[in-house]
Amino acid sequence: MPVLTNARHEAFAQAIVKGAPASVAYKASGYGASGNSAEAAASRLLSDVKVAKRIAELQSKAARKATVTIETIAAELEEARVLAIAEKQTSAAVSASMGKAKLFGLIVDKHKHSGSIGTYDLTKLSDDELGSLEAILGPLADTAGDPSGAEEA
Template sequence: MSLTPKQEAFARAYVETGNASEAYRRAYNVGEKTKPESIWVKASELLANGKVSVRVAELQSAASERTLVTVESLTKELDEARLHALKDEKGASAAVSAIMGKAKLHGLLVEKHEHSGAINLTVSPEDAEL
């Protein structure tokens, strides 16, 4: 399977961004006056191209494998740290930290941040009519 350099660039950009139109802009010489609809059509045609879609699938699979290995290895390390901490009488805090680290790693725990402070907003009479 042989792609043109631009098709390869498109496939890589698509896997990186997840956006076909953005991938098309990065891979092809798109003028400033090019309509977004035209870019979308061309990007869709590329994704429908059998060779390009196979290459995208290959790249996504490789990226997925790298991510899984990272998540799996970090989970294993956190498990080992948790087990080591539980062997110590005073290790409960470290064990809890390891468990919380695993939860964050797997997207089960999302930290929330509260913001405080004043927001100053000026509205012109023209904007107020909207």
């Protein structure tokens, strides 16, 4: 559907697609109503067949533009890779190939964590601190059992 011949209807449809509330879009498109009358008039305009079709068309166009899929990204990366090869930019070509491989899950970045786990001298804790620690860790220890296989006597 082409642009609406009524400029105010077109402005209203454009404002709706941009996310404006109907009454705000109604006023912004040049109509003078205010308050409840603006809401009622905007509601009537939304139900106009030509306006509703134009809004649907504009929303569809916006959705198509916003759709980014793995396939579209892969196509862009392939286009960049082909251009890089044509320009004899091997580093850029490799980078595009690696981007595609990551996109398809063929390469996963691994991160190695470093640092010490740490050991703690529990003999220096007070009875209250030991009690708090036991309250926190006790349920974990009860469900895990004794890893040594030996039972307490």
